[in-house]
Amino acid sequence: MDDLGFSADQVKSNAKDQARLDKRSHMLKMHQRFGLITAVPLVLTLFSGGLAGEHSTSSGGRNFHAALGATTVGLYATTAYFAIAAPKFAGTPTRGPIRLHKTLAWVHGTGMIMTSVLGMMAYNQKQNGQRVHGIASAHGAVGGITAVAYGLAIASVSLKF
């Protein structure tokens, strides 16, 4: 083995790196699990959007939609944490479907923040008896785009294109 020409670094066992790999895999498994769980309230939030547009200033449907949205954001943040905090390995360039997954994360990450802010604005406007107006009226569209980007992000690492 010694005279095959491999460097000492190549053949040396590295328990520390193995521990980091184990931690990375565990965290990404949690990322995957929470990501799938998050998809459930996300879809329900989309479908309950129709209940939030009533003229009543204390709409139960609106509160239900808001509660689902808040649940989605909480689970989404947990999902994101596991991906962001997972150990990184220097010198390992990102290649393959994971590149699209990460690019889409920027889209749905931004979308999730914007949807929440716009949703709160729309909620307050409705609570004050106003019609949803201004930038808040983009809440539904931004939420839809966010959901599509999220679905594509899941598909990008689940299906082979």
Added chain:
Amino acid sequence: MRLPVAVPIALSLLAIVPVFPASAAGKDWQLQESTLTYHVSHPLHESEGVSHAARGKGVCNAGQCDFLVAAPVKSFDSGDSNRDLHMLQVTRGAEFPMITVRTKVPENAASSSSIKLDLEVQFAGHTVQYKQVPFQIVVKADQIRITGTVPATLTDFKIDPPSLLSFAVKNEIPVRLDMTWHQ
């Protein structure tokens, strides 16, 4: 009276002795190029990881050659860096960074177009024997190309099957070897 006879004999022996190491060295084999490919099946994916980083040698003695082929686990490239790092984790590639394959081949094996070999594979901290694995042999000038597939499985090496969306990969992970050796 005997001395003049013994001297030429001794001289001729001295002349012959250096020939053996040179001859033996000429029969050793070096791995010139190689492609090692593992195949993994998942209900949603079929994927392959390829390594060209293997190195190997074959030392021949008394009609038999001992071959050793080794490759770093991290040298396998599936085209997906996330999958490669996960593969490295499940196979404990940082703890056991090398895959080695050892086998014995009769020195006259190049005279046939196929051969069955007993392999000893060290991987993921375990050593597994594969008996009578068929290989094809193509001889070209001073090169020999050997191809075959090691019928490896995850359970052979006590590797927990990775899963995606709760579906585990299949237990079979055949590894195709395509190696060109030269003397």
